[in-house]
Amino acid sequence: MIPKVELHLHLEGAAPPEFIRRLADEKHVDLSRIFDTDGAYAYDDFTGFLRCYEAATSVLQTPEDFARLTAEVLERQRDHGVIYTEIFLSPDFCGGRDLSAWRDYLAAIREAARRVDGISMRGIVTCIRHEGPEKARETAICAAETAGDFVTGWGMGGDERMGKATDFAWAFDCAREAGLGITCHAGEFGGPDSVRDALRLRPSRIGHGVRSIEDDALVDRLAEDGIVLEVCPGSNVALGLYPDIRRHPVERLRARGVPVTISTDDPPFFHTDMSAEYDALSDAFDWDESLFAEIARTAARAAFCDADTRKTLLERLQ
Secondary structure, eight states: OOOEEEEEEETGGGOOHHHHHHHHHHTTOOOGGGBOTTSSBOOSSHHHHHHHHHHHHTTOOSHHHHHHHHHHHHHHHHHTTEEEEEEEEOTTTSSTTOHHHHHHHHHHHHHHHHTSTTOEEEEEEEEEGGGOHHHHHHHHHHHHHTBTTTEEEEEEESOTTSSOGGGGHHHHHHHHHTTOEEEEEESSSSOHHHHHHHHTTOOSEEEEOGGGGGOHHHHHHHHHHTOEEEEOHHHHHHTTSSSSGGGOTHHHHHHTTOOEEEOOBSGGGTTOOHHHHHHHHHHHHOOOHHHHHHHHHHHHHHSSSOHHHHHHHHHHTO
16 A cells, blocks of 8 residues: 555544544434435535534534544544644634643543554644634634644634635744744635735645646746645545546646645545545546655655654655
8 A cells, every 4th residue: 555644634524424423422412414314424515514514523522532533533544554644633623722621632632643553643733714813813822832743733724715814814923933834725715816815824835725726827836936735636526626536636736846745634524535535546647656655755745743753754655
């Protein structure tokens, strides 16, 4: 199995539907409305996806819940050849942005990750765009106060159609001053202008970023500046951004010199995993093992980790 590095994965979004149903049963919560007749997550569009996502995550209520979820997610990633992962964690879901509570959740997540052999994890703390800049300040303080060898990055998820990325400049500056690597969701539903706006926050990576392909000058800028795109093809197709993988722009972006990586975003919501992503890209674009190996090395070089960890990853990817 090809060893893989994944940089764009939301912890709550990686919760398998059977895990959420089990947790809901334990807590006597009726979530039947968010599942289809086959037991998969059910939604019609991006807004419906966000509602389904928030309903599913509502039963994740304690540090122990998140510890169990972390172990489940990492074991599934490992089964698909992932040797290193960076997972988006949000104090909004973990303690309501209260720093003391966030520390408890983070400790439980970290301990669960430590117990899973064969895969290394780092956390990227994210604010939620549609919750607004003021709440993002509280999230950034949680990130800055817990920055270190496990919490190594900062980003922003949520509905990128709301407001501008630069509205959150204070939170990004706070995270940067704490030494955290910077990424930001853009260029998915927001279009090329959302990528240009996000670049004003000085990220080294952009989450998604695929609609940059609609602006030649922007593609050239990404390539020249070496801005890494955390591309999630299956997610983009599942949400209707592109009709199928063959018409996804990841190959055109790569061919023009933009550094691209491959991730799954919220895999059970989009009926995907890293093996399925690799298989689909191989079928669509004739990508071979040497190209996938280079993409994994690109991800390792872009990872928000220490030099020793990066060296070890690159050695494993030879």
